[in-house]
Amino acid sequence: xxxxxxxxxxxxxxxxxxxxxxxxxxxxxxxxxxxxxxxxxxxxxxxxxxxxxxxxxxxxxxxxxxxxxxxxxxxxxxxxxxxxxxxxxxxxxxxxxxxxxxxxxxxxxxxxxxxxxxxxxxxxxxxxxxxxxxxxxxxxxxxxxxxxxxxxxxxxxxxxxxxxxxxxxxxxxxxxxxxxxxxxxxxxxxxxxxxxxxxxxxxxxxxxxxxxxxxxxxxxxxxxxxxxxxxxxxxxxxxxxxxxxxxxxxxxxxxxxxxxxxxxxxxxxxxxxxxxxxxxxxxxxxxxxxxxxxxxxxxxxxxxxxxxxxxxxxxxxxxxxxxxxxxxxxxxxxxxxxxxxxxxxxxxxxxxxxxxxxxxxxxxxxxxxxxxxxxxxxxxxxxxxxxxxxxxxxxxxxxxxxxxxxxxxxxxxxxxxxxxxxxxxxxxxxxxxxxxxxxxxxxxxxxxxxxxxxxxxxxxxxxxxxxxxxxxxxxxxxxxxxxxxxxxxxxxxxxxxxxxxxxxxxxxxxxxxxxxxxxxxxxxxxxxxxxxxxxxxxxxxxxxxxxxxxxxxxxxxxxxxxxxxxxxxxxxxxxxxxxxxxxxxxxxxxxxxxxxxxxxxxxxxxxxxxxxxxxxxxxxxxxxxxxxxxxxxxxxxxxxxxxxxxxxxxxxxxxxxxxxxxxxxxxxxxxxxxxxxxxxxxxxxxxxxxxxxxxxxxxxxxxxxxxxxxxxxxxxxxxx
Amino acid sequence: xxxxxxxxxxxxxxxxxxxxxxxxxxxxxxxxxxxxxxxxxxxxxxxxxxxxxxxxxxxxxxxxxxxxxxxxxxxxxxxxxxxxxxxxxxxxxxxxxxxxxxxxxxxxxxxxxxxxxxxxxxxxxxxxxxxxxxxxxxxxxxxxxxxxxxxxxxxxxxxxxxxxxxxxxxxxxxxxxxxxxxxxxxxxx
Numbered sequence: 032x033x034x035x036x037x038x039x040x041x042x043x044x045x046x047x048x049x050x051x052x053x054x055x056x057x058x059x060x061x062x063x064x065x066x067x068x069x070x071x072x073x074x075x076x077x078x079x080x081x082x083x084x085x086x087x088x089x090x091x092x093x094x095x096x097x098x099x100x101x102x103x104x105x106x107x108x109x110x111x112x113x114x115x116x117x118x119x120x121x122x123x124x125x126x127x128x129x130x131x132x133x134x135x136x137x138x139x140x141x142x143x144x145x146x147x148x149x150x151x152x153x154x155x156x157x158x159x160x161x162x163x164x165x166x167x168x169x170x171x172x173x174x175x176x177x178x179x180x181x182x183x184x185x186x187x188x189x190x191x192x193x194x195x196x197x198x199x200x201x202x203x204x205x206x207x208x209x210x211x212x213x214x215x216x217x218x219x220x221x222x223x224x225x226x227x228x229x230x231x232x233x234x235x236x237x238x239x240x241x242x243x244x245x246x247x248x249x250x251x252x253x254x255x256x257x258x259x260x261x262x263x264x265x266x267x268x269x270x271x272x273x274x275x276x277x278x279x280x281x282x283x284x285x286x287x288x289x290x291x292x293x294x295x296x297x298x299x300x301x302x303x304x305x306x307x308x309x310x311x312x313x314x315x316x317x318x319x320x321x322x323x324x325x326x327x328x329x330x331x332x333x334x335x336x337x338x339x340x341x342x343x344x345x346x347x348x349x350x351x352x353x354x355x356x357x358x359x360x361x362x363x364x365x366x367x368x369x370x371x372x373x374x375x376x377x378x379x380x381x382x383x384x385x386x387x388x389x390x391x392x393x394x395x396x397x398x399x400x401x402x403x404x405x406x407x408x409x410x411x412x413x414x415x416x417x418x419x420x421x422x423x424x425x426x427x428x429x430x431x432x433x434x435x436x437x438x439x440x441x442x443x444x445x446x447x448x449x450x451x452x453x454x455x456x457x458x459x460x461x462x463x464x465x466x467x468x469x470x471x472x473x474x475x476x477x478x479x480x481x482x483x484x485x486x487x488x489x490x491x492x493x494x495x496x497x498x499x500x501x502x503x504x505x506x507x508x509x510x511x512x513x514x515x516x517x518x519x520x521x522x523x524x525x526x527x528x529x530x531x532x533x534x535x536x537x538x539x540x541x542x543x544x545x546x547x548x549x550x551x552x553x554x555x556x557x558x559x560x561x562x563x564x565x566x567x568x569x570x571x572x573x574x575x576x577x578x579x580x581x582x583x584x585x586x587x588x589x590x591x592x593x594x595x596x597x598x599x600x601x602x603x604x605x606x607x608x609x610x611x612x613x614x615x616x617x618x619x620x621x622x623x624x625x626x627x628x629x630x631x632x633x634x635x636x637x638x639x640x641x642x643x644x645x646x647x648x649x650x651x652x653x654x655x656x657x658x659x660x661x662x663x664x665x666x667x668x669x670x671x672x673x674x675x676x677x678x679x680x681x682x683x684x685x686x687x688x689x690x691x692x693x694x695x696x697x698x699x700x701x702x703x704x705x706x707x708x709x710x711x712x713x714x715x716x717x718x719x720x721x722x723x724x725x726x727x728x729x730x731x732x733x734x735x736x737x738x739x740x741x742x743x744x745x746x747x748x749x750x751x
Numbered sequence: 752x753x754x755x756x757x758x759x760x761x762x763x764x765x766x767x768x769x770x771x772x773x774x775x776x777x778x779x780x781x782x783x784x785x786x787x788x789x790x791x792x793x794x795x796x797x798x799x800x801x802x803x804x805x806x807x808x809x810x811x812x813x814x815x816x817x818x819x820x821x822x823x824x825x826x827x828x829x830x831x832x833x834x835x836x837x838x839x840x841x842x843x844x845x846x847x848x849x850x851x852x853x854x855x856x857x858x859x860x861x862x863x864x865x866x867x868x869x870x871x872x873x874x875x876x877x878x879x880x881x882x883x884x885x886x887x888x889x890x891x892x893x894x895x896x897x898x899x900x901x902x903x904x905x906x907x908x909x910x911x912x913x914x915x916x917x918x919x920x921x922x923x924x925x926x927x928x929x930x931x932x933x934x935x936x937x938x939x940x
Contacts, residue, residue: 060911109894167917168908186908194909214906214914221918226824242889252860252904252919258896259856260824278882285878295764296843296901298919302885305894308853310823313894 040385047356067293085403088339105243109305119149127158135229141254142166143234165253180358183344231257339402346396368406393680394652418551449481476728486517490536505572509582511720522747539566543585580650619659646678647719674710683725765844768902782809791830832858842877865920870930
């Protein structure tokens with residue numbers, strides 16, 4: 032069952048990846064969005080605003096029952112009828128019954144994602160009521176018989192010629208594909224519908240508890256017509272839209288349009304409280320408050336933050352996976368990162384299962400979320416639930432449970448792997464072709480070979496020459512540094528020794544646990560965390576350093592969370608978290624080294640080496656480190672050139688690029704290689720062995736002369 | 752912030768949102784401006800404050816043709832609409848209009864052009880001051896429909912190309928004219 036589903040999903044992914052017009056459009060959109068957003072927030076403190084919104088939304092969550100009661104009381108006092116719908120079926124039945132009782136033949140709708148969620152149009156159609164979407168994008172989608180591919184711009188996947196075709200069919204004339212003309216056609220065609228309709232249906236962006244008001248944030252003006260002309264107005268509102276006061280809603284207004292479209296404010300914000308005049312009588316106002324999985328979400332300890340969402344759609348706008356495959360593939364009713372989570376609760380985990388695996392975990396969404404939702408963390412939790420229900424496949428399961436938990440066995444296997452790979456590598460450090468059914472893995476990038484001797488064997492042989500000793504630090508290698516790029520550890524040793532730091536390698540350290548955790552095997556990750564906490568603290572180092580930001584994040588964040596229920600380990604995990612640093616941040620922030628005393632190595636032309644810096648997802652958005660490595664490179668005499676999208680994911684994502692979604696990983700890598708090429712540098716620097724594998728492999732495969740290097744290696748080279 | 756700065760800020764923001772801001776000398780100047788730009792039948796949504804300013808006689812003295820309505824749906828024939836407003840928000844160039852009276856809604860949603868009269872003394876700074884203003888408006892009536900309007904109707908739903916004037920007014924004219932009434936009484940209530 033799940034196998035067929037996975038195959039079908041991979042097929043959808045491939046089709047989408049091959050639709051270059053869509054990919055181009057979404058990439059251009061992503062670029063324009065970032066610029067517009069930056070301008071819109073220029074004079075505001077985004078961090079403060081989103082912290083305030085998150086806190087307010089958390090208060091709402093705690094007191095949701097009393098706020099709901101208050102809203103209902105106030106709205107009723109102002110003349111509205113309020114109905115609480117437990118699920119889609121109840122909401123649809125209420126609205127269709129209302130339509131039938133009032134002999135409604137036609138309904139005009141303004142944009143409502145909730146109505147998409149409950150498939151209201153279908154229900155109305157079955158009841159013999161015609162529903163006309165009036166938001167331009169929604170109308171296009173309705174005519175095309177599709178579903179939205181973006182929460183704010185539902186028809187972003189369609190092009191003017193396709194729209195012209197749809198409109199021509201509607202008007203019976205040949206309509207040109209001039210966009211202004213097409214907009215005029217929509218204005219003309221829909222104008223009649225507002226005047227003919229017997230009922231208007233809108234959504235809402237806020238439901239304000241202390242006055243019974245709801246608010247609509249719109250640009251086109253259709254919602255104002257929908258809520259004015261027909262005699263009956265139904266407002267369909269998800270429970271999560273509750274806010275305590277008008278001031279809380281205004282706070283969201285400061286952020287929502289800016290984060291959605293880069294506008295300081297939309298053309299219209301409409302505040303409706305109660306039954307207002309309509310001709311000679313008062314309008315009949317019905318408010319349908321919908322649960323449909325929201326209460327279950329509120330009760331979920333690990334996922335409840337998703338209810339903070341204000342539906343700006345930003346998580347999709349910045350998502351490299353969304354930009355590669357679009358919202359029909361990377362979403363269900365709701366799309367992007369938040370869409371994955373809502374799908375799990377509103378439509379069922381089965382509908383979300385492929386989506387949770389399609390997230391590459393780059394945290395771009397987390398950095399722009401206006402409600403400070405840790406979307407990646409929640410998606411991770413859901414992935415775990417999927418694995419628990421469906422299993423992760425025998426191979427992976429064996430690897431994690433039987434091999435990786437047993438460090439000696441795991442490392443013994445890696446050592447024999449280093450010997451057995453000779454026929455493939457020919458003794459070189461790069462694998463360019465793999466035989467037979469593995470060949471697809473090297474179709475688009477070379478892979479690094481396992482090093483002949485791992486770091487754990489090399490370290491004890493090093494002579495440490497330290498002048499005045501400042502610190503003694505433990506090095507956490509991480510699998511890729513230990514077994515693939517041991518030179519990173521040696522470079523670290525060389526640089527730190529130079530600055531008076533002794534480095535040792537705790538032998539009992541194991542894999543950081545992220546591969547298991549990201550594949551949904553929490554138990555193995557917990558066991559790794561226990562082993563590492565004990566191994567790293569055993570000899571009481573001043574600090575623990577890494578050359579891999581994913582390992583850093585694992586030691587700093589995940590270990591603490593994973594061991595929260597184990598008193599004997601939790602305090603140690605917290606201690607470990609507090610002394611763990613990636614090497615760039617340690618050099619810059621802790622040692623505050625004067626790097627200019629290092630000798631500068633010029634490039635081939637005698638000028639300083641031109642370097643561009645690639646921000647690794649987990650370093651910039653996990654640890655908040657991005658200025659430090661640039662500063663170190665610059666101060667050590669390199670010319671740092673910024674490439675476009677420096678902090679966009681490279682598409683590695685660990686097993687994502689091997690077994691998960693190598694095709695998407697390849698598409699994302701292609702974007703990165705393109706940006707590197709256009710920066711015109713000789714070297715691309717980074718602080719992550721995973722990124723080195725992906726970018727280095729991609730550059731090698733493309734025959735590019737650009738070198739891939741870890742920041743610590745470039746620093747080590749400047750030492751005599 | 753000084754009142755003059757606030758008005759400048761408002762004008763800048765409103766214009767960058769695509770509105771036209773016109774400083775009226777008096778009500779006759781306003782009526783003449785409307786007559787010049789209306790382009791067809793005008794739906795006038797009167798209120799106490801606009802009437803005190805003398806809009807009815809000024810409009811009939813001007814060249815503008817006023818829409819005759821026998822039913823509410825005749826509003827669809829209006830080419831232009833004229834309403835008052837209660838507040839301006841300087842930071843975004845927004846006009847805040849109590850649109851509870853249906854005629855105000857019809858005049859500001861259906862026509863291609865919307866003329867809105869704003870008292871420059873009623874311009875607030877931004878969202879932080881707006882909360883109290885909105886609450887004040889809500890306390891005056893049992894049910895209400897309050898509108899923020901910032902520039903003309905717009906869409907970017909086809910290939911993200913910004914296009915002005917989809918369902919609401921294609922042109923928004925903000926006429927700055929000092930009112931005789933206090934803002935909380937409502938230029939439009």
